[in-house]
Amino acid sequence: MTQAERPLSPHLQVYRWQLTSVLSILHRATGAALSLGTILLVCWLVAAAEGPEAYAGMQGFLRSWLGLLLLFGWSVALFYHLCNGIRHLWWDTGRGLELKSVYAGGWAVLAATAVLTIIAWLLGLSGWGY
Amino acid sequence: MADQRLRAPMRSPLGRAIGLGSAKEGVEHWWALRVTSIALVPLVLWFVMAVIGLTGADHATVVDWLSGPLPAVLLLLLLIAAFYHSALGLQVVIEDYIDNEAARLGLIIAMRLAHILLAALGIFAVLRIAIGP
Numbered sequence: 204m205t206q207a208e209r210p211l212s213p214h215l216q217v218y219r220w221q222l223t224s225v226l227s228i229l230h231r232a233t234g235a236a237l238s239l240g241t242i243l244l245v246c247w248l249v250a251a252a253e254g255p256e257a258y259a260g261m262q263g264f265l266r267s268w269l270g271l272l273l274l275f276g277w278s279v280a281l282f283y284h285l286c287n288g289i290r291h292l293w294w295d296t297g298r299g300l301e302l303k304s305v306y307a308g309g310w311a312v313l314a315a316t317a318v319l320t321i322i323a324w325l326l327g328l329s330g331w332g333y
Numbered sequence: 334m335a336d337q338r339l340r341a342p343m344r345s346p347l348g349r350a351i352g353l354g355s356a357k358e359g360v361e362h363w364w365a366l367r368v369t370s371i372a373l374v375p376l377v378l379w380f381v382m383a384v385i386g387l388t389g390a391d392h393a394t395v396v397d398w399l400s401g402p403l404p405a406v407l408l409l410l411l412l413i414a415a416f417y418h419s420a421l422g423l424q425v426v427i428e429d430y431i432d433n434e435a436a437r438l439g440l441i442i443a444m445r446l447a448h449i450l451l452a453a454l455g456i457f458a459v460l461r462i463a464i465g466p
């Protein structure tokens with residue numbers, strides 16, 4: 204049984220970019236980013252447990268341009284991974300796997316991500332809380 | 334693998350196949366990833382709304398919020414589900430891209446330990462606030 208002569212699949216870069224593959228890659232990328240983002244969540248919780256000074260320091264960082272940028276990326280990744288994750292769960296039931304549904308679902312996920320991100324930041328920045 | 338087969342002509346086809354196939358753990362991993370993702374849908378939506386509500390809140394308000402039984406328990410469940418889901422997902426990514434077996438195993442172990450450390454820190458923080466000093 205020789206393995207050397209078998210045809211290999213071509214390298215990734217010869218394929219044309221398309222919605223399906225881009226969203227699939229994004230699901231992995233946002234998942235990995237969210238794994239890193241848990242560090243921020245744990246820092247926030249530890250600061251809250253430490254006391255008022257530590258919490259004020261954490262809040263000061265989150266309100267800096269770097270903190271806001273991290274929070275914005277965090278929220279986009281979260282909403283995308285959430286919406287596309289639901290799309291994956293739907294696929295797991297064996298439904299929606301026709302090419303047309305896959306594309307429709309893909310655009311719906313992108314739209315839902317944008318809408319959820321905008322709503323969350325409008326509510327957060329408008330001082331809906333305190 | 335081919336050389337091994339040539340050197341062991343007395344082994345039965347079954348003997349050669351045993352141990353080479355599935356470790357019979359993949360299904361459980363697949364299921365756990367799905368179950369944690371289902372649990373995370375409502376937990377994440379709840380958490381996002383709670384955090385938006387806490388925007389700009391001072392320390393006392395956050396502690397007061399986290400002292401309630403429901404927020405504390407939901408946050409604990411979120412931490413457990415999220416870190417479990419994260420560890421399962423990252424393991425698949427590592428297994429897909431790291432070809433070298435030693436590097437792959439080492440990275441998975443390091444990733445898992447980091448997850449346990451972060452989860453423990455988060456859970457301890459929540460309990461400290463919820464139960465009080």
